[in-house]
Amino acid sequence: HNLTYWQAGPYLAAGPSAASYMGGIRRCNPSSLEDWLEQVEDAGEGPFGEISIEEKVHEASARVETMILGLRLLEGVTRSRFMERHGLDYDQVFGDRLRSLEARGLLSCEESRVRLTEKGLDFADLVSRELL
Structure with missing residues (x-):
């Protein structure tokens, strides 16, 4: 479940x-x-x-939940699923924060998805807090 x-x-x-x-x-x-x-x-x-x-659950909260909970999966959050659910790209909502987390080696921001790196898996709670 x-x-x-x-x-x-x-x-x-x-x-x-x-x-x-x-x-x-x-x-x-x-x-x-x-x-x-x-x-x-x-x-x-x-x-x-x-x-x-x-x-x-208001839309702004739903976007944050989609990102934080989706990052618990090894596949991460796909751009297409986020757009399908929320009607906009996750870069529009989290762009600067995603780039900051990627620069610190905690996220891998690929063309089609964003996911935790191996290091990011160890700091998943920190990543979640920064996306709030």
């Missing part, structure tokens, strides 16, 4: 504290087992009740 998450695909989760993401909306079930069971028993409105936490 991590692959779906890292590629920003939709996922539906069940159980206390479980999170779902569909249609640009992130939802989280109550963490309390009692609250969750109450919600399940009252599920006439579907899997999410009044005590679920709901967050609209």
